[in-house]
Amino acid sequence: MENQKFYYDNKIVKLFIKATIIWGITAVTVGLLIAFQLAYPAYNFGLEFTTFGRMRPLHTNAVIFAFVGNAIFAGVYYSMQKLLKARMFSDVLSKIHFWGWQLIILLAAITFTLGISTSKEYAELEWPIDILITIVWVVFGWNMIGTIVKRRVQHIYAAIWWYLASFLGVAILHVVNSFELPVSLFKSYSIYAGAQDAVVQWWYGHNAVAFFLTTPFLGLMYYYLPKAANRPIYSYKLSIIHFWSLIFLYMWAGPHHLLYQALPDWAQALGVTFSIMLIAPSWGGMINGLLTLRGAWDKVRDSAVLKFFVVAVTAYGMSTFEGPMMSLKNVNQITHFTDWTIAHVHIAGMGWNAGLIFGMLYWMIPRLYKTKLYSEKLANTHFWIATLAILVYAIPLYWAAVTQWLMWREYTPEGFLAYPNFLETLTHILPMYTVRIVGGTLFLIGFLIMMYNLYKTMKSGSVEDNEAAEAPAFVSEGPRNPLKETVHRWMERKIVKFSIWVFIALVIGGAVEIIPMIFIKSNVPTIAAVTPYTPLELEGRDIYVSEGCHTCHSQVVRPFRWETDRYGEYSKIGEFVYDHPYQWGSRRTGPDLARAGYVGGPMYKNAAWHYNHFMNPQKMNEQSIMPNYAWFAKKELNLNLVPKKIRAMQTLRVPYAEGFDEIAVDDLLKQAKGIVADLKSSNIEIEPTKQMVAMIAYLHKLGGDIAPSVVEVGESSTETIEDIKLLTGEEDLNAAREIFTQTCVVCHGADGKGIATFPDLTDDEWISGDSPLNVYQSISNGKITKGMVPYKDTYSEKQIIQLTSYILLKLNSDEDSK
Amino acid sequence: MKIVSNMLENIEGIQIYYIIGLLIFFTLFVVMFVRTMKKPNNEMTEIKNSILIDTDSDELSTSEI
Numbered sequence: 001m002e003n004q005k006f007y008y009d010n011k012i013v014k015l016f017i018k019a020t021i022i023w024g025i026t027a028v029t030v031g032l033l034i035a036f037q038l039a040y041p042a043y044n045f046g047l048e049f050t051t052f053g054r055m056r057p058l059h060t061n062a063v064i065f066a067f068v069g070n071a072i073f074a075g076v077y078y079s080m081q082k083l084l085k086a087r088m089f090s091d092v093l094s095k096i097h098f099w100g101w102q103l104i105i106l107l108a109a110i111t112f113t114l115g116i117s118t119s120k121e122y123a124e125l126e127w128p129i130d131i132l133i134t135i136v137w138v139v140f141g142w143n144m145i146g147t148i149v150k151r152r153v154q155h156i157y158a159a160i161w162w163y164l165a166s167f168l169g170v171a172i173l174h175v176v177n178s179f180e181l182p183v184s185l186f187k188s189y190s191i192y193a194g195a196q197d198a199v200v201q202w203w204y205g206h207n208a209v210a211f212f213l214t215t216p217f218l219g220l221m222y223y224y225l226p227k228a229a230n231r232p233i234y235s236y237k238l239s240i241i242h243f244w245s246l247i248f249l250y251m252w253a254g255p256h257h258l259l260y261q262a263l264p265d266w267a268q269a270l271g272v273t274f275s276i277m278l279i280a281p282s283w284g285g286m287i288n289g290l291l292t293l294r295g296a297w298d299k300v301r302d303s304a305v306l307k308f309f310v311v312a313v314t315a316y317g318m319s320t321f322e323g324p325m326m327s328l329k330n331v332n333q334i335t336h337f338t339d340w341t342i343a344h345v346h347i348a349g350m351g352w353n354a355g356l357i358f359g360m361l362y363w364m365i366p367r368l369y370k371t372k373l374y375s376e377k378l379a380n381t382h383f384w385i386a387t388l389a390i391l392v393y394a395i396p397l398y399w400a401a402v403t404q405w406l407m408w409r410e411y412t413p414e415g416f417l418a419y420p421n422f423l424e425t426l427t428h429i430l431p432m433y434t435v436r437i438v439g440g441t442l443f444l445i446g447f448l449i450m451m452y453n454l455y456k457t458m459k460s461g462s463v464e465d466n467e468a469a470e471a472p473a474f475v476s477e478g479p480r481n482p483l484k485e486t487v488h489r490w491m492e493r494k495i496v497k498f499s500i501w502v503f504i505a506l507v508i509g510g511a512v513e514i515i516p517m518i519f520i521k522s523n524v525p526t527i528a529a530v531t532p533y534t535p536l537e538l539e540g541r542d543i544y545v546s547e548g549c550h551t552c553h554s555q556v557v558r559p560f561r562w563e564t565d566r567y568g569e570y571s572k573i574g575e576f577v578y579d580h581p582y583q584w585g586s587r588r589t590g591p592d593l594a595r596a597g598y599v600g601g602p603m604y605k606n607a608a609w610h611y612n613h614f615m616n617p618q619k620m621n622e623q624s625i626m627p628n629y630a631w632f633a634k635k636e637l638n639l640n641l642v643p644k645k646i647r648a649m650q651t652l653r654v655p656y657a658e659g660f661d662e663i664a665v666d667d668l669l670k671q672a673k674g675i676v677a678d679l680k681s682s683n684i685e686i687e688p689t690k691q692m693v694a695m696i697a698y699l700h701k702l703g704g705d706i707a708p709s710v711v712e713v714g715e716s717s718t719e720t721i722e723d724i725k726l727l728t729g730e731e732d733l734n735a736a737r738e739i740f741t742q743t744c745v746v747c748h749g750a751d752g753k754g755i756a757t758f759p760d761l762t763d764d765e766w767i768s769g770d771s772p773l774n775v776y777q778s779i780s781n782g783k784i785t786k787g788m789v790p791y792k793d794t795y796s797e798k799q800i801i802q803l804t805s806y807i808l809l810k811l812n813s814d815e816d817s818k
Numbered sequence: 819m820k821i822v823s824n825m826l827e828n829i830e831g832i833q834i835y836y837i838i839g840l841l842i843f844f845t846l847f848v849v850m851f852v853r854t855m856k857k858p859n860n861e862m863t864e865i866k867n868s869i870l871i872d873t874d875s876d877e878l879s880t881s882e883i
Contacts, residue, residue, distance in 0.1 A: 082869075082872060083869060153868075155865065157865070157868065157869055159869075223869065226866075226869060226870065227869065227870070230870065231870075232863075232866035232867050232869075232870060233866055235862075236862040236865050236866050237854050237855060237857060237862060240850075240854050241850060241851055241854055244850060245847060248843060249843070252839070273840060274840075277840075277843075486853070486857055486861075487853070488853075488854065488857075489857075489861065508839070509839075512839055
């Protein structure tokens with residue numbers, strides 16, 4: 001058969017490689033910045049543009065879509081051309097793909113920094129960029145499928161099955177999850193609400209891990225590992241079995257991110273079941289990868305490429321065992337909302353994804369530039385630093401997770417939470433956050449070493465942008481001969497049929513999961529008391545969403561005693577029916593806020609407290625790691641958008657009265673003036689149209705609909721105790737001092753003189769009297785309208801007497817403090 | 819779409835759907851597993867080796883520094 005001459009397009013591969021390295025360094029640097037912010041809040045720099053809530057999505061998106069994304073495209077464009085013995089289908093499509101993707105990344109960086117975000121994890125980009133992603137992704141798929149169609153080989157090798165599944169999977173996920181109703185160029189509302197939104201989001205989120213961070217990498221593994229080891233893949237049969245099993249099963253597992261949360265049991269069971277089953281196909285891939293090195297382990301000793309591949313595949317195996325284990329409900333209660341998830345993600349990200357990318361770059365660049373790697377020693381140094389970095393990063397976080405979880409659920413012998421102040425459980429793990437910074441720094445150092453090594457390698461060679469090659473022309477084998485060809489082998493040369501079967505395997509899981517949640521009303525029972533957000537609350541919610549508050553504060557209380565005692569009533573599915581999008585979060589770096597508006601509940605704080613806390617959290621408690629949000633008091637609400645937002649909500653079936661959009665601004669101002677008056681009674685002056693007022697309104701809405709009224713709380717909290725005797729023992733006073741410094745300092749300050757507008761406990765002015773019984777009752781029953789939380793359900797009677805004694809005998813009688 | 823949503827709203831016993839899905843998967847998995855394992859090994863070897871036949875598959879080499 002006559003050979004055909006053609007040219008590989010190496011230029012596009014080169015461009016994607018360079019983008020991978022540049023964005024990789026950027027992504028890791030931003031990661032390091034947010035690690036610093038979590039340990040030392042000063043690194044938020046007091047600027048709205050650099051707060052953790054905005055930087056965190058920048059880090060995750062930069063890692064996933066900029067670093068990993070460009071690496072996938074570099075690896076796919078290089079290997080596809082070689083495997084299919086064909087140049088990419090269209091140079092124009094390749095260029096549109098490359099520059100379009102870089103534009104998306106740039107827009108993401110700009111919009112996140114400006115606080116433009118939908119808050120849906122790994123899908124935070126607003127609607128115009130979502131459309132751009134769709135277009136660029138279609139261009140990528142078009143180019144890929146076009147190349148497959150014009151190939152010069154009969155059968156499509158296993159690596160390309162994974163590329164194809166990745167393209168189809170991401171396309172389905174992105175389109176379904178991105179259904180949103182635009183209000184302006186930079187603002188939209190998810191068409192899904194509450195629990196439905198949560199299911200769709202984690203169907204997407206979990207499968208973004210699957211079809212962006214797993215399946216394309218398995219494809220890369222199937223190409224680059226055999227090439228680097230110069231040995232064929234261990235088992236092609238295993239590759240067939242684990243390919244179909246994995247792409248089918250992954251799509252069902254999303255609800256394991258929502259265990260014990262406001263979701264029907266059947267959906268949770270579905271997530272758990274399929275997550276456990278995922279171990280089998282995942283380990284099929286790991287086994288196939290590691291056993292490919294049979295007889296080649298001597299090469300691993302010297303080759304940094306193979307070392308990176310071994311760590312990558314091992315990390316894949318570890319993560320895909322750990323993930324299903326984390327999906328077991330009893331394990332999930334430890335791992336969810338703690339740093340375990342962060343450690344898990346980074347084992348996979350730094351080990352599996354980055355490891356495979358590093359190995360691939362070290363292998364591919366010398367071949368592309370027709371030269372030798374500048375330094376194998378530097379590459380090996382990079383390997384050991386990167387591997388050490390993973391351990392230094394992850395181990396402290398596992399430790400932190402278990403420590404914090406144990407503290408959350410610890411009770412005193414009297415039956416009260418041992419650590420009722422959330423901050424106590426956080427400050428305890430801050431040393432681990434400092435160690436995490438060391439891990440991140442090591443990883444960045446390794447990355448910089450690689451960049452230098454690859455730069456020197458590139459300088460020593462040159463890329464042939466159009467590399468000449470030849471291969472026999474493609475001649476179709478025609479219809480299947482059952483005697484000579486198995487069905488799968490036949491499908492491997494039938495791209496359309498193969499794609500259809502992949503599509504079917506992908507959509508079944510998603511359909512079973514999502515359709516019942518959206519269409520079957522019994523899955524989302526409503527609560528009559530729950531009302532839509534007022535225009536002011538909606539404005540506050542939009543700010544909360546765009547600032548990424550959910551990255552630290554969850555809004556869902558799980559049905560555990562240690563959660564309901566700390567936060568209040570557990571969350572019900574019907575509470576979230578007007579939440580576009582939902583805000584349950586996935587990590588509690590700060591306390592849950594689902595009951596922040598539950599007057600009389602343990603999480604309620606009055607307007608003055610919120611104002612002072614936003615202005616300077618460290619002034620309220622110097623150990624707090626929350627960034628300040630002082631600009632809330634300066635920035636204006638955009639009142640022009642209010643009627644549009646109400647109309648958008650009406651379109652999404654939120655039951656505002658007909659014509660409400662016309663009076664929405666008046667309604668907003670009326671409510672805002674009430675909050676302004678409240679703040680004024682605490683000597684705080686603010687205009688009603690400032691963002692601060694909307695944020696306070698929103699926080700006071702949370703959980704408020706299902707809370708008993710203030711009157712009921714007051715009536716039920718009548719104390720029966722008639723008199724108390726102050727305790728003078730050192731032991732009692734020391735115990736009280738400890739409680740005071742953990743809890744009371746937030747409002748009254750360490751010296752008891754009161755922060756901002758909160759009462760001074762050292763002077764002679766007492767709102768409810770200064771007798772021991774008066775003080776005891778103030779602590780026990782609180783003063784809800786003044787922001788004083790009732791502590792009778794948090795501390796025992798003895799502890800409250802200790803506190804009373806400490807306040808009256810130590811703080812109020814200390815002449816120095818007056 | 820109204821017809822679809824009306825129909826879906828009235829589905830009873832949706833909670834057993836995932837069990838049915840599980841059974842379908844297991845059935846297909848067993849079929850696929852058996853058929854794949856019955857494939858001739860020589861065909862597999864040919865496919866596996868096919869990607870190594872090009873100039874990129876040289877032994878690894880570096881300029882030692």
